[in-house]
Amino acid sequence: MAKQTDDQVVDTQGMNYLVSLPRRVVTVYVPLAAFLFVLLFPFYWMGITTFKPNEELLSREGNPFWVVNPTLAHIKKLLFDTSYPDWLWNTMLVAVVSTFLSLVCSVLAAYAIERLRFRGSRYVGMSVFLAYLVPPSILFIPLAKVVFELGIFDTRLALILTYPTFLIPFCTWLLMGYFRSIPFELEECALIDGASRWQILTRIVLPLAVPGLISAGIFAFTLSWNEFIYALTFISSSEVKTVPVGVITELVEGDVYHWGALMAGALLGSLPVAILYSFFVEYYVAGMTGAVKE
């Protein structure tokens, strides 16, 4: 294993030894540093604003890139004077439940499409991909009507049931790819040994597809955490709002923007996904590129 990685390193180096260091600095390091600066600056700005007292925020004197007297006042205001903790809890609940629901549905559907090979499974597979291409912004108006008629308007259930519309197609598509890579022979052996289809799915296919399940789960969780337009349309009571919608609709009051509290809200709302992502980077990237590559 170690040898293989060594070989790969040597391989990717390729003809790099021909490129001199000054040239590398100009063509690689400087542009890369510029990219990183631009991509990360908004997060730095979010963080620094969170801890800045109001006087420093609203003065043009001094260096805005640093904070002289850090304060926790904005976070305190956010956690104790607004419904922010409720929104965090709602977002977490909706994201976890809808991800779990979508995973269960997707595993069954992907296994059926990829391995049961029932009549018409090709067309079902194609329609799953097409469903993935339907954007929420053309769906939210009729969906609002459906949600209203079902009597679940302004409840968390509305979000839990509508998020799978974009999660299931994505997860199914991803899992179909994973199931395809599992050898048929394993299933045939199990069939000969008298296993039922259900046993094959739970005892053979699923354990082998764990990386795929993690990829799909992480991706689905971040997608539902980040969802905005459905939550904005279907929810109106403060206590059932999700973080993105709550921050936008409730923390922006009148003409005076509480930038400190807004940035604290953005920072705290971004942290859970960022932390989760940092633990599962490889799975996340595999999920994202896997869905595109197929």
Added chain:
Amino acid sequence: MPCRRTGATATEGEVRAYVSRLLDNRNALGLLFLLPAGALLLLFLTYPLGLGVWLGFTDTKIGRGGAWVGLENYEFLFGDAVARLSLFNTLFYTVVASVIKFALGLWLALLLNKHVPFKTVVRAVVLLPFIVPTALSAIAFWWIYDAQFSVISWALTELGLIDRYIDFLGDPWNARLSTIAANIWRGVPFVAICLLAGLQTISPSYYEAASLDGATPWQQFRYVTLPLLTPIIAVVMTFSVLFTFTDFQLIYVLTRGGPLNATHLMATLSFQRAIPGGALGEGAALAVSMVPFLLAAILFSYFGLQRRAWQQGGAD
């Protein structure tokens, strides 16, 4: 399990035999496995899609069922200056943002494919803008673009490049370009990481062969990298165009369509007309009118780029 009546056992056995026969039939079992996903998608995806098309032909308002009005909504939208402006904005936003996202994303992917220190960390960090909720990072941009306290204006003033703070979101063209910049910021990591995955599948021996034949770095990029990358570029850009065209969050948070509707996209306008405005029929018609453009964009980037892959692929 003791049974009182033999009749019951017989039927139970028959039922069990029938069920096990059913579970051996792949069509029946396939249907059963598809049921949960299918039911959810039919109720919350397919049905609303059809309902949306139907609503577009009615004058439905919130709290009042509508009557069939034929093409009236579409005729009205066609004559509506704001709707036409939103179409222009959407096309401008999509074209400019997608082209720049592609160029910068490809450049970033090529950079990340080089051998640099802390490669894995850099790659992980690059994707952050794509991970965090867009609505929340848009607030950070809102603050960065603030008319009075913008840090960009501050830096440019300190450098002596401008003498007045820039009104990023108050002037129509500034607002358009600022929202596009924020969209690019969010989209570049996605394009870059996906293209990087494609780059990693290209064998280094091609480059070695090319440089032995005396190809310059530009020629290597043009005649080795680009042709081999074209299929994945097609898919990535299809997704990128799709997401950009239907973008909602960024505009809603940064400008709500203002100033003077200069940044209204079709998605934000249909939200404004349908939900706060209450005109569900009109909003649905506006949303439905995005579909042909989306289909055209998908077909163009998919087939357009695929054919090039085939042309450059070689002999046949």
